[in-house]
Amino acid sequence: MNAPAKPTPRAEGSASQEAVLLVALKCFVEQGFHGTSMRDIAGAAGSSIAAIYYHFPSKxxxxxxxxxxxxxxxxxxxxxxxxxxxxxxxxxxxxxxxxxxxxxxxxxxxxxxxxxxxxxxxxxxxxxxxxxxxxxxxxxxxxxxxxxxxxxxxxxxxxxxxxxxxxxxxxxxxxxxxxxxxxxxxxxxxxxxxxxxxxxxxxx
Amino acid sequence: MNAPAKPTPRAEGSASQEAVLLVALKCFVEQGFHGTSMRDIAGAAGSSIAAIYYHFPSKxxxxxxxxxxxxxxxxxxxxxxxxxxxxxxxxxxxxxxxxxxxxxxxxxxxxxxxxxxxxxxxxxxxxxxxxxxxxxxxxxxxxxxxxxxxxxxxxxxxxxxxxxxxxxxxxxxxxxxxxxxxxxxxxxxxxxxxxxxxxxxxxx
Structure with a gap:
């Protein structure tokens, strides 16, 4: 069996929730968790901070x-x-x-x-x-x-x-x-x- | 030969320069480089930001x-x-x-x-x-x-x-x-x- 190339989608997750996760991952890789703000994640995702909080209650x-x-x-x-x-x-x-x-x-x-x-x-x-x-x-x-x-x-x-x-x-x-x-x-x-x-x- | 337990002091380094390095290391371990400010390092060292900059020109x-x-x-x-x-x-x-x-x-x-x-x-x-x-x-x-x-x-x-x-x-x-x-x-x-x-x- 091959390792999945991408994270396995979870049944409860929406496509936009997945997209937020991928953007957050990229930010954490580049700047670390403490060096990344929800504002950074919203900026990298091209969306509002409210949209990020809609999917995830916190960093x-x-x-x-x-x-x-x-x-x-x-x-x-x-x-x-x-x-x-x-x-x-x-x-x-x-x-x-x-x-x-x-x-x-x-x-x-x-x-x-x-x-x-x-x-x-x-x-x-x-x-x-x-x-x-x-x-x-x-x-x-x-x-x-x-x-x-x-x-x-x-x-x-x-x-x-x-x-x-x-x-x-x-x-x-x-x-x-x-x-x-x-x-x-x-x-x-x-x-x-x-x-x-x-x-x-x-x-x- | 045993590995040195502490970083080898460099000839050009002063004791307070060493102390700043140790504090910065601790901050980077806890919060990452991007999550640490020079202000955080000064705070953890119990000194002024100017004192940190005196020893090191930048993070x-x-x-x-x-x-x-x-x-x-x-x-x-x-x-x-x-x-x-x-x-x-x-x-x-x-x-x-x-x-x-x-x-x-x-x-x-x-x-x-x-x-x-x-x-x-x-x-x-x-x-x-x-x-x-x-x-x-x-x-x-x-x-x-x-x-x-x-x-x-x-x-x-x-x-x-x-x-x-x-x-x-x-x-x-x-x-x-x-x-x-x-x-x-x-x-x-x-x-x-x-x-x-x-x-x-x-x-x-």
Whole structure:
């Protein structure tokens, strides 16, 4: 399955609500959450401030919507990659599939990944707890695959906690350095990273 | 050699200049560069705006000083790690030493690493070129060690570009998740990451 190129539209969202979210994302990428005002977002969207507030009650609500959605979409992509596996009990194939899906996602959703990593500080307490809860579910996908592989003797890594962190963070960072038209395609990077992750876990 | 816990004082810098830099760093971490004004920095430092301008002509100069220094210090730490090696021609030991030094540095300089990664967007063009030049020198340390290891048959990785990116980015991200008092010490994390990097490169 391919990572969605755009955020998955939500049933309750209107087209203009989607447009506001995209404009807010662009502003946050360029100037940061604290450096962006609702007036800036309205200006970039070519609409009135009232129109922005019609869709989102606050700037915090915009950030919450962006960060919740990208993390939910990432989790969905990983769960789908798992469902698509012909053999669910093969830990090495599962880890490779998770890495591939995670890397492809991060080549597609680079702006949201940047905001997701730089603006955790700016989420309100409840929103932060919610996003961290979703992130824990993402981490669990990787950590469970690693734990299963270790238990079955497929992996022989001595430090699974650090290995899980290393795998996820190296894949997240693809969003920082990947540029369309670079020397490798998203598919190639995804395959190579899957190979690197399996080597790191000393997969048999 | 241990990574310096604090930014290396520069010969030309005064104590109060140092204090301003630390306060500006804290403001940028909390609110971002665009979300921070010189007035905010003065307020956080408990001094007048004029006193801030006495040391730094602009907010851009503060960001330049922070980002240049942390990258120069990182490069110096890697070069020192290389000099400290008993056998310079052992590519596996060299890569392990670079990873250890890089990880320790990122457990110590977490705030600067965060600003370094989130505020590249905010550097003026000349400053960005300068910082990227320094970063290229950092990358070259890793890429040269990997290339040497591959040439000598010590490593057997098929995709050295992606391996180099994966190693550096997983180590950089330690700054995001490491917290003092966590389950592993900086030394332990550094050693484990060195092992993970060597496994990833399938070191003999």
């Amino acid at each position: 915090a609500a915009l950030l919450r919507a962006i960060m919740t959605r990208v993390t939910e979409d990432l989790l969905a992509v990983l769960q789908q990659a798992k469902r698509d596996l012909p053999r669910k009990d093969d830990a090495a194939s599962l880890l490779a599939a998770l890495v591939r899906a995670y890397v492809r996602f991060h080549t597609e959703r680079r702006e949201e990944a940047f905001v997701g990593n730089s603006e955790l500080r700016s989420l309100e307490a409840d929103d932060l707890a919610h996003v961290i809860g979703l992130r824990d579910k993402v981490s669990a996908q990787f950590n469970d695959a690693i734990a299963t592989g270790l238990k079955r003797g497929v992996f022989t890594c001595e430090h699974p906690r650090e290995a899980g962190l290393a795998v996820m963070t190296m894949c997240t960072a693809v969003a920082n350095w990947y540029r369309p038209g670079g020397p490798a395609t998203p598919e190639q990077i995804a395959d190579r990273y899957a190979g690197l992750a399996l080597s790191m876990l000393r997969a048999k | 851009a100069a503060l960001l330049r000083a922070i980002m240049t220094r942390v990258t120069e210090d990182l490069l110096a730490v890697l070069q020192q790690a290389k000099r400290d090696l008993p056998r310079k021609d052992d590519a596996a030991s060299l890569l392990a030493a670079l990873v250890r030094a890089y990880v320790r540095f990122h457990t110590e300089r977490r705030e600067e690493a965060f600003v370094g990664n989130s505020e590249l967007r905010s550097l003026e063009a000349d400053d960005l070129a300068h910082v990227i030049g320094l970063r290229d020198k950092v990358s070259a340390q890793f890429n040269d060690a990997i290339a040497t290891g591959l040439k000598r048959g010590v490593f057997t990785c098929e995709h050295p570009r992606e391996a180099g990116l994966a190693v550096m980015t997983m180590c950089t991200a330690v700054a995001n998740w490491y917290r003092p008092g966590g389950p592993a010490t900086p030394e332990q994390i550094a050693d484990r990451y060195a092992g993970l990097a060597l496994s990833m490169l399938r070191a003999k």
